Amino acid sequence: MGLLSKKDAKLITDPLADNNPITIQVLGICSALAITAELEASIVMSISVLFVLGVGNVVVSLMRNIIPNKIRIIVQLIVVATLVIIVDLVLKAFAYELSKTLSVFVGLIITNCIIMGRFEAFALGNGPWKSFLDGIGNAAGYGVILIIVGFFRELLGSGTLLGIPVLGDPIEKTGLYAIGYENNGFMLLSPMALIVVGIIIWVQRTRNKALVEDH
Amino acid sequence: MSNKTDSNIYTIIFAIAMVIVVGSLLAFMASSLEPTISENKRLEKQQNILYAMGVNANDEGSAVFISTDKAPQAFSEYITKQLVIQDGEVTENDQAYLIDVKKEKSLAKKDDYSRRLPLFIGEKDGQTYYIAPIYGKGLWDAIWGYVAVDEDMVIRGAYFDHKGETPGLGANIKQRYFMDDFIGEHLLDGNGNFVGVTVSKSNADPTNKDKMDNEVDAIAGATITGDGVSAMVKSDLRLYEPYFKNLKNN
Numbered sequence: 001m002g003l004l005s006k007k008d009a010k011l012i013t014d015p016l017a018d019n020n021p022i023t024i025q026v027l028g029i030c031s032a033l034a035i036t037a038e039l040e041a042s043i044v045m046s047i048s049v050l051f052v053l054g055v056g057n058v059v060v061s062l063m064r065n066i067i068p069n070k071i072r073i074i075v076q077l078i079v080v081a082t083l084v085i086i087v088d089l090v091l092k093a094f095a096y097e098l099s100k101t102l103s104v105f106v107g108l109i110i111t112n113c114i115i116m117g118r119f120e121a122f123a124l125g126n127g128p129w130k131s132f133l134d135g136i137g138n139a140a141g142y143g144v145i146l147i148i149v150g151f152f153r154e155l156l157g158s159g160t161l162l163g164i165p166v167l168g169d170p171i172e173k174t175g176l177y178a179i180g181y182e183n184n185g186f187m188l189l190s191p192m193a194l195i196v197v198g199i200i201i202w203v204q205r206t207r208n209k210a211l212v213e214d215h
Numbered sequence: 216m217s218n219k220t221d222s223n224i225y226t227i228i229f230a231i232a233m234v235i236v237v238g239s240l241l242a243f244m245a246s247s248l249e250p251t252i253s254e255n256k257r258l259e260k261q262q263n264i265l266y267a268m269g270v271n272a273n274d275e276g277s278a279v280f281i282s283t284d285k286a287p288q289a290f291s292e293y294i295t296k297q298l299v300i301q302d303g304e305v306t307e308n309d310q311a312y313l314i315d316v317k318k319e320k321s322l323a324k325k326d327d328y329s330r331r332l333p334l335f336i337g338e339k340d341g342q343t344y345y346i347a348p349i350y351g352k353g354l355w356d357a358i359w360g361y362v363a364v365d366e367d368m369v370i371r372g373a374y375f376d377h378k379g380e381t382p383g384l385g386a387n388i389k390q391r392y393f394m395d396d397f398i399g400e401h402l403l404d405g406n407g408n409f410v411g412v413t414v415s416k417s418n419a420d421p422t423n424k425d426k427m428d429n430e431v432d433a434i435a436g437a438t439i440t441g442d443g444v445s446a447m448v449k450s451d452l453r454l455y456e457p458y459f460k461n462l463k464n465n
Contacts, residue, residue, distance in 0.1 A: 037383030037436065044382075068226040075233065082237050089244050093251040096259070096283075104379050104386065154383070157435075163276070188384060188436035 004133070011133040015141035018208060021114045022145040023201045028114040032146055033193040035108065040162050042150030046143025048105050050136065051087070053115050056080055057135030060123040067124070076119040081110050114142055149196045157187030258283045260312050261290040267361035267372045268293065268337040268344040278374075278391045296336040300458055302329045311335065316350040316359065316451075332454055337363070344371055347455050351447025354439040355379040358388065362452060364402065368459050370412065373397040375444060385440030393434060399426040402452060409456045411449035414441035 004012075021027045035041045059079050060067075067075050088106050091099035109115070118138050123131040154160055159167040159177075168175015170183055186192055205211045219225060262280035265271065270293050272279040281289055297311035311333040323330035337344040344363040351358050360375035375388040387393055397412060404410045405427070415430040416438065423431055433441040 035382045037381070041382035041386075066220065066229070068220045068229050070221070070226050071230060074230075078233065078237055082241065085241060086244055089248050089252070092255065093248040096252075096255040100376075104382055107379065185435040 008130065008133055011130060012137035012140070015134075015137040016144060017141075017204075018211065020141045020145065020204075021117070021138050022142055022197065023204055024211065025117070027117050028112050028142050029194075029197070031108045031112055032142075032149060032197060033190040035105070036146055036149040036193050036196075037153050037157065037188050038163075039147065039150040039154045042143075042146040044101060045105050045108070046139070046146050048102060048109055049112060049114070049142055050139040052080065052083055052109050053118060053135040053139040054132055055135075056083055056115060057118055057123040057131040058128045059083070060119045061126060061128045061131035064124050064126075072124065073116070073120070076116055077110075079119070080115050084109050114138060145197065145200060148200060149193055152196055153187045153192060156184050157192075159183050255283075257313070258286050261286045263361050263374050263376070264312060264335055264337075264346050265289055265293060266374045267346050267363040268339060269363070269372050270337075270339065273391070276391060278389065278394065293337045293339055294335050295338050298334045298336065300332040300334060300455070303457060305458070308333075314348075316348045317357065320350055320451075330454070334455065334458065342371070345455075345459075346372075347452060349447045349451035351443050351450070353377050353380045353388075353443040354385050354437075355381070358440065358443050358447065360444075360447070362397070362448065364452075364459075366459065366462055368402040368409075368452075368456070370397045370400045370402065377440070380440050381437070383436075384434065385437040387434050387437065388440055388444055393431075396423050396431040400431060401427055401429060402448075404429065409453050411445065411452065413445045416441070 015021055018024065022029065022032055031045065035045050056079055060076060063075070063079075084106055088099065088103070091102060118135060122134045126134070151161070154162075155166070159165060159170060165175075167181065168177045170177050220229075259280075262283070265286065266278070266280055270281060270289055272281050280286070294312075296307060297309050299306050299308045299311050299314070312335065314331055314333045316333070319330045319332075322328045333348060335346040337346060343365065345365070346361055346363040349360050349362060356377070356379035358375065358377040358380065360373060362370060362374075363372040364370050373394050375394055377386060377388060380386040380388065400412045402409060402411055410429050413430050414433045416433045420428065420430070420432070
C-alpha cells in the first residue's frame with residue numbers, strides 16, 4: 001500500500017481481525033442479531049454503516065476542538081442522526097426503490113453502538129484522515145462478521161443464498177433434501193445469530209491466544 | 216485542552232447554535248425534497264394497485280412493479296373505476312387512490328365518523344378485479360397492502376408492504392412466495408360467511424394446494440408480522456363484504 005503509511009494501514013486492517021468491533025470489542029451486537037437472517041440484508045447494512053461511519057468520523061473529527069466536553073455524546077448522536085436522515089431523504093427523492101430497501105436500517109444505524117464508540121474513542125482525538133481510515137476499517141470489520149453470520153444463517157436456515165436456492169427444493173424434495181436434509185428453522189431466530197457470533201469468537205481466540213483475556 | 220470549551224456559557228451557546236444549524240438544514244432538505252418524495256409515493260400507490268391486479272413486471276421469482284414512467288398510463292388504462300364507499304353509499308371518485316387509509320382508520324375510531332373505503336375496479340383479459348387497500352400493524356411498525364378479489368371474494372392478487380419489519384423475517388411478507396400464496400384463497404367460508412385468510416403456523420398444507428381452507432402458510436420466525444397480516448386482511452376486507460353482497464343480488 002503505497003498510499004498509506006504502515007500506521008495508517010493498521011487503522012484499516014486491525015479492526016478486520018485482532019481488534020474486530022464485534023468479536024473483540026463486543027459492540028454492535030444488537031444489529032448483528034437483528035438483520036443477519038439473510039445475506040442480502042447483511043450486505044446492505046454493512047455498506048450503510050461503512051458510509052455513515054466513514055463520513056461521521058470525519059465530521060466529528062473536524063469538530064473535535066470546538067465540541068464542548070459536557071455535551072459531546074449528544075453532539076455525536078446528532079451528527080449520526082443528521083447524516084442518516086439526510087441520506088434517507090435524498091434516497092427517497094432520487095432513488096425511491098433503494099430507499100425502500102434501506103428504510104428498515106435507518107433506525108438501526110443511528111443506534112449502532114460501533115458508530116458512537118468510534119466517534120468517542122477515535123474521532124474526538126484524531127485528525128480527519130486518520131478518523132476516516134478508522135471509520136472505514138471498523139465498519140469493514142463489522143461488515144465482515146455480519147456477512148459471515150448472514151451467510152450461515154441464510155444457508156442453514158432457508159437453504160438459500162441471496163434468495164437463490166442452493167441446496168435444492170425443500171418442498172419438491174430435490175438436491176440435498178432428497179436424502180433427508182431439513183432446513184433448520186432455529187437458524188432464523190436471533191439466538192442462533194448470537195451462537196454463530198460466539199463460534200466465530202471461539203475460532204478467532206483459538207487461533208490467536210493473545211486475544212484471550214486473563215482473569 | 217483549553218478551558219474555553221468547558222464553560223457553561225460556551226456549552227449553552229454551542230448547543231443553541233447546533234440546534235439552529237441542524238434544524239434549519241433538515242427543515243430545508245425536507246421541504247425542498249417533499250414534492251419529489253410525494254410524487255414518488257403517488258406513483259408507488261399506482262404501481263401497488265396495478266401489481267395486485269397482476270399488471271406488473273414479475274420475473275420468475277421476484278416481485279417487480281411496472282416502471283414508474285409507465286405507471287400513470289397503465290393506471291388509467293386498466294383501472295376502469297375508482298369508488299369510494301361511505302355509509303353504504305357508493306360514489307365514483309377518480310382521486311380515490313389518494314385516500315390515506317391510515318388516517319381513515321384512525322378517524323373511524325371516533326363514533327361520529329364513518330370511514331371512506333376506496334375500491335378500485337380493474338379490467339384485464341376479460342376478468343374484473345376489485346382491489347381494496349388494507350392497513351395494519353406488524354411487529355415493529357405499520358404494514359399495508361392491496362388485495363384484488365373477484366365477485367365471489369376469491370383473492371386474485373395481493374401486494375403487501377411494511378415500514379420496518381425485520382429483514383429476512385417479517386420483511387418477507389413482500390416476497391413473491393408469500394404474496395402469491397394468497398392467490399385463489401377464499402375470503403368466505405363454504406356457507407358464504409366472511410372469515411378472511413389466516414396466516415397459519417400449524418398449516419398441514421405448506422404447498423397451499425387447498426385453496427378453500429382460508430389459510431396460507433406462515434413465514435418461519437415472523438409470527439407477529441404474520442398475525443398482523445391475518446388481522447388486517449380480516450378487519451379491513453370485512454368492511455367491503457356488504458358491497459359484494461349487493462353485487463351478487465343485483
